[in-house]
Amino acid sequence: MSDPILRFDGVTVRRGDFLLDHISFSVENQEMFAIIGRTGAGKTLLLEAAAGFYRPEAGSVLYRGSPVLDVPLYRRNIGYLYQEYCLFPHMTAEENIGYPLRMRHEDKQAVKENVRDIAFRFGVDGVLSQYPGTLSGGEQQRVALARALLMHPPLLLLDEPFSALDPVTKKRMYRMIQKVRKTYACAVLFVTHDFEEARLLADHIGVMIGGRLKGVVTPTHLFDHNWDEETHAFLGSTCANGGNDDDA
Amino acid sequence: MKGRRPDTFVTICMLLMGIAVVSIGSNVLVVVLQGAKSLFRSVSQSETRFAIGLSVGSACVSTLVCFLLAVPTAYVLTRSSFPGRSAIEGVLELTMTLPNIVLGLSLLIIFASPFGKVLKKTGFAVVFNPRGVVIAQLVVNLPFAIKHASAAFRVLSVKLEHVAGLLGASPFRQFTSVLLPLSKNSLISAVILIWSRALGEFGATMMLVGVTRMKTETLPASIYLNVSVNDLDGALSSAFILLMISAISFLVADWLTRRGGKRSRYE
Amino acid sequence: MPLTIPVMIGRLVMAAFIAFAQGTKEEEIAKTGNLQGKSLFIYCGAGMQKPFQKIVEAFQTRTGCDVNVTYANAAQIQTQITQTKEGAFFIAGSAEEVKPVSNFVVNSIDLVKHIPVLAVAQGNPKRIGGIKDLGSGDIVTVIGDPQSTPIGKIAKKAFSDYGVADKVNLGATTTTAPQLATLIGLGEADAAIVWKENCDAKDVEICDTKDLDRYVKVVPAAQLDFNSDAEAVQAFSDFLASSTVHDIWASFGYVLVQ
Numbered sequence: 173m174s175d176p177i178l179r180f181d182g183v184t185v186r187r188g189d190f191l192l193d194h195i196s197f198s199v200e201n202q203e204m205f206a207i208i209g210r211t212g213a214g215k216t217l218l219l220e221a222a223a224g225f226y227r228p229e230a231g232s233v234l235y236r237g238s239p240v241l242d243v244p245l246y247r248r249n250i251g252y253l254y255q256e257y258c259l260f261p262h263m264t265a266e267e268n269i270g271y272p273l274r275m276r277h278e279d280k281q282a283v284k285e286n287v288r289d290i291a292f293r294f295g296v297d298g299v300l301s302q303y304p305g306t307l308s309g310g311e312q313q314r315v316a317l318a319r320a321l322l323m324h325p326p327l328l329l330l331d332e333p334f335s336a337l338d339p340v341t342k343k344r345m346y347r348m349i350q351k352v353r354k355t356y357a358c359a360v361l362f363v364t365h366d367f368e369e370a371r372l373l374a375d376h377i378g379v380m381i382g383g384r385l386k387g388v389v390t391p392t393h394l395f396d397h398n399w400d401e402e403t404h405a406f407l408g409s410t411c412a413n414g415g416n417d418d419d420a
Numbered sequence: 421m422k423g424r425r426p427d428t429f430v431t432i433c434m435l436l437m438g439i440a441v442v443s444i445g446s447n448v449l450v451v452v453l454q455g456a457k458s459l460f461r462s463v464s465q466s467e468t469r470f471a472i473g474l475s476v477g478s479a480c481v482s483t484l485v486c487f488l489l490a491v492p493t494a495y496v497l498t499r500s501s502f503p504g505r506s507a508i509e510g511v512l513e514l515t516m517t518l519p520n521i522v523l524g525l526s527l528l529i530i531f532a533s534p535f536g537k538v539l540k541k542t543g544f545a546v547v548f549n550p551r552g553v554v555i556a557q558l559v560v561n562l563p564f565a566i567k568h569a570s571a572a573f574r575v576l577s578v579k580l581e582h583v584a585g586l587l588g589a590s591p592f593r594q595f596t597s598v599l600l601p602l603s604k605n606s607l608i609s610a611v612i613l614i615w616s617r618a619l620g621e622f623g624a625t626m627m628l629v630g631v632t633r634m635k636t637e638t639l640p641a642s643i644y645l646n647v648s649v650n651d652l653d654g655a656l657s658s659a660f661i662l663l664m665i666s667a668i669s670f671l672v673a674d675w676l677t678r679r680g681g682k683r684s685r686y687e
Numbered sequence: 688m689p690l691t692i693p694v695m696i697g698r699l700v701m702a703a704f705i706a707f708a709q710g711t712k713e714e715e716i717a718k719t720g721n722l723q724g725k726s727l728f729i730y731c732g733a734g735m736q737k738p739f740q741k742i743v744e745a746f747q748t749r750t751g752c753d754v755n756v757t758y759a760n761a762a763q764i765q766t767q768i769t770q771t772k773e774g775a776f777f778i779a780g781s782a783e784e785v786k787p788v789s790n791f792v793v794n795s796i797d798l799v800k801h802i803p804v805l806a807v808a809q810g811n812p813k814r815i816g817g818i819k820d821l822g823s824g825d826i827v828t829v830i831g832d833p834q835s836t837p838i839g840k841i842a843k844k845a846f847s848d849y850g851v852a853d854k855v856n857l858g859a860t861t862t863t864a865p866q867l868a869t870l871i872g873l874g875e876a877d878a879a880i881v882w883k884e885n886c887d888a889k890d891v892e893i894c895d896t897k898d899l900d901r902y903v904k905v906v907p908a909a910q911l912d913f914n915s916d917a918e919a920v921q922a923f924s925d926f927l928a929s930s931t932v933h934d935i936w937a938s939f940g941y942v943l944v945q
């Protein structure tokens with residue numbers, strides 16, 4: 173039995189007003205894992221801790237079996253998509269996507285070919301010469317995804333990837349993420365405040381309230397699990413319209 | 421929509437701007453009008469030409485060294501955390517409030533000490549030497565350069581560099597491919613600002629290198645000499661030359677910061 | 688095209704940097720002269736630039752000796768002398784200015800008289816006749832700082848000797864004498880006590896009075912006790928007593944010491 177691709181062991185991180193309180197869970201290889209919680213519950217902090225941006229006060233984050241902080245940032249090969257995409261504004265879409273290869277000193281021709289290839293797959297080959305500032309939200313996200321996936325990372329971290337999209341684009345992106353997981357054989361950990369989304373896409377769902385992970389379940393058992401009162405209230409468990417919180 | 425009343429707040433701001441323009445512009449006018457009179461006489465003296473050369477040359481060198489020190493310092497101050505960082509930041513800002521003449525005195529003491537004499541023997545004389553002009557400018561400007569560079573870096577979210585790191589960029593590559601290009605315009609402005617300050621620096625320079633014609637005489641020093649003998653026209657024509665050099669440098673900065681393709685939807 | 692301008696600027700900066708590190712070449716001086724290759728460093732009060740520069744140039748041409756003169760106010764020169772312990776001569780505005788560095792002085796030659804005068808606006812519109820007139824309320828007087836400038840000390844003494852010390856309407860005190868003449872020229876003051884050579888300015892004239900005759904000082908050339916070239920020092924001392932130098936002083940309106 174191989175190590176899970178990502179494991180949180182009693183991780184506590186404090187950053188300004190945000191807190192992760194003794195978080196423990198694991199993500200298996202090629203698994204799709206969703207963390208749901210309110211906006212501002214520290215979900216971004218969890219992803220940042222998973223990527224090893226911050227040293228936990230307590231506990232440890234293990235990536236591929238060893239502490240993520242043991243490997244320098246630029247060698248970890250983890251894909252990360254911030255909510256605001258964080259595309260480099262001074263580079264074109266092509267330069268953004270090709271960035272990982274350029275950092276590894278690949279020759280220009282190889283970079284160009286790889287970039288065109290992946291851009292085509294994500295449907296952004298038509299905007300390669302444009303700067304991020306002139307792209308639509310959906311285009312920016314796909315460029316950011318292509319950039320994150322260029323080096324075939326075993327783990328992809330997505331921060332509220334679908335919340336800013338219109339319903340039609342959202343559906344398209346759901347299909348794209350599922351395809352990505354298959355094509356790139358990577359595990360995906362994403363955070364969201366949309367329960368339906370989590371149930372639709374994930375193999376496992378973790379519920380986070382007040383910096384604590386209340387539990388991890390499969391989508392079918394999201395509402396009928398033996399949660400405490402707080403979590404039931406959050407999930408609106410027996411709510412007719414499927415549990416879409418109005419404070420989301 | 422004819423005859424729309426102009427907004428009060430905007431009007432007040434424009435009035436205040438008018439005061440600012442007059443405050444600065446009136447002095448520019450004085451220098452230009454009075455200085456133009458004996459400009460030709462000034463420039464035809466080899467002493468003035470030497471002073472121009474020394475001023476511009478020393479400003480270039482001191483600004484270059486200044487930023488070679490300030491940029492890495494600002495990088496560490498804004499991107500790393502280590503014990504005593506606030507203390508170091510505090511120390512770096514301390515000399516900003518000191519009058520330049522005091523810095524000059526302090527430098528004089530340092531370079532006239534046994535340490536300074538040893539340096540002199542190895543060929544690196546500073547006191548009463550043109551090199552001292554560069555050092556005086558450097559020491560006076562360094563805290564400001566660090567502050568400007570830090571401000572330029574602080575404004576940029578560190579997320580971009582984290583992302584770059586995850587994409588395979590070492591800290592050095594993060595710096596050169598993300599941080600520097602994005603702070604380019606702020607840094608260029610800071611360089612021009614510091615260069616102008618170096619050009620006009622006088623108090624510290626005078627203490628450390630004195631005023632020796634054709635050797636350590638910068639344009640500000642030449643103004644001092646002129647004022648000392650009541651040659652006000654001569655002083656103002658040197659000031660005029662300084663203004664012209666400044667104006668050219670601003671044009672250069674403007675040209676440098678203007679380049680770049682269409683970056684946003686509304687350009 | 689866009690690349691060549693930064694390259695040019697870069698080259699200029701590099702050239703300046705190399706000059707900084709290696710040191711610039713000294714000026715070529717007259718190849719003739721027996722003090723070829725020697726050098727002297729001299730401190731001189733900023734107010735005496737014009738005549739002293741000519742004196743130094745004459746010396747350089749005649750002997751080939753390289754003379755570096757730095758001009759500043761007295762306080763600064765005293766600091767530089769005390770800190771660096773370098774230099775051959777200090778040409779001061781008066782003997783008092785040499786006192787703080789007297790430990791370093793070997794001997795002192797008196798060069799010319801330093802004559803204090805009462806300066807007034809061109810045409811003397813307020814009809815000022817002497818120190819006593821400064822006591823009337825409508826005259827604004829400016830003087831040098833009595834603590835740090837000899838000319839200021841002279842002014843203070845003159846006021847008390849003529850009994851107007853508490854009646855003088857003192858507009859300001861300044862740290863350099865030429866500033867005082869500037870103020871008169873700009874109409875910011877009616878009278879000032881300055882050195883005679885400071886009155887070579889627009890819209891300033893010297894009041895015709897003997898009141899300040901008793902305060903005449905001397906400009907000393909103080910020889911400093913540091914490792915300067917003995918031969919050059921001696922040659923310069925001798926030169927200062929020569930008729931060439933006397934003529935130069937006279938041409939700028941200075942009166943020789945008998």
